[in-house]
Amino acid sequence: MLTSRLTHHPANQAIRLRNVVCAYCGCELNAQNSTKEHVVGRRFVPKGKLNGHWNLILNACGTCNNRKADLENDISAITLQPQHGEAHPDYDDASKEEARRKAASAISRRTKKPVKDSHESMKLSLPFGQNRGVNFDFISPPQIDERRAFELARLQLSGFFNWITYQQDENRGYWWTGGYHPLMMVRRADYGNKILVDFANTVLNWEPRVLGHTAEGFYSICIRRHPNAECWSWAMEWNGSARLVGFLGDGAVAKAITETLGPLRMDQIELGNGDFVRFRAEVSLAPEDDRLFEPWSK
Incomplete structure (x- = not known):
């Protein structure tokens, strides 16, 4: 159960800000450049999943709004695709x-092809003993361009940060101090x-500033404040299939925490004659x- 440290927002009501500067780039808004913006894009999650569920709605300039929509287009399509031949178990027939x-319909920015045709493959040939070799063929589902994903995450975080710092008398919110550290x-x-x-366990005792699930679980967001520094952790989940995490604010604090996480486990197969293959298996x-x-x- 949540305590008074978090304020419950009705699950079926939108949060509406009337900000007079763009929540993403900070430019002054006017009748010519202001647009209504849904921080959780209505087409980012499956159609209809936001009906009757909360969203954060604010004002953004047309340039930022269009840029965010472009990012959402292929990222949404890719995060909705099955992994290893199976869809997320919570997906219904409509999803x-x-x-x-x-x-x-969506075009992968990595392959320049429709997402359905964007499975990626890699061939690896390795020596094995004398005059012999081993060939490996790897095929992956469509992949998200990481740079685009972290750019979209930054925009969504800017929207939520504007909300938690919003000043009613000024009709504006603010941004975090310091940097953005995916x-x-x-x-x-x-x-x-x-x-x-390790990340989840490390930040779990930080004060939660935003903790939200919406669109029938197809979108989740969490922002926590470091107890002693100008640093925030953030995490989000998109369409039940991708998670992104990082820090905002003091880069030195973020770097120090990052150095305590992991390491990732690497396995190695010896091929003889000093040859080997190193790989990392996914962990459920x-x-x-x-x-x-x-x-x-x-």
């Missing part, structure tokens, strides 16, 4: 159909990797061990 539709983006099959688990996470979006340590 699966939406995933198929988006895969056909740490990691992982797909669902790797939610249990050592860095992500049991629901009962998932602490990333818990309010605080129990």
Whole structure:
């Protein structure tokens, strides 16, 4: 149960800000450049999933609004795709159909092809003994361009930070002090990797400033404040299949924490004659061990 440290917002009501500067770039808004912006894009999650659920609505300039929509287009399509041949178990028939539709219409910015045709492959040939070799073929589902993903995360974080710093008498919110420090983006099959688990455990006792789930669980956000420094942790989950985490604010504090996380486990196969292959297997996470979006340590 949440305590008074967090204010409950009605699950079925939108949060509406009337900000007079763009929540993303800070430019002055006027009748010519101001647009209504949904921080959780209505088309970012499956169609209809935000009906009757909260969203953060604010004002943004047309340039930022269009840029964010462009980022959402292919990232939404990719995060809705099945992994390892199976859809997320919470996807209903409508969500699966939406995933198929988006895969056909959205263009991957990595491959320049429709998402449905954007599976990526890699061939690896390695020596094995005398005059012999071993060939490996790797095929992955469509991949998100990491730079674009962290840019979209930064915009969403800017919206939420504007909300928690919003001044009614000024009709504006503010941004964090310091830098933006993305740490990691992982797909669902790797939610249990050592860095992500250590991150969740490390920040769990920080004061939660935003803790939200909406769109029937297709979007989650968490922002926590460091107890003694100008530093915030953040985490978000997109469409039940991708998690992104990082820090805001004091870069030295973020770097010091990051150096305590992990390391990721690497396995090695010896091929003989001094040859070897190193690889990292994905690590799944049991629901009962998932602490990333818990309010605080129990």
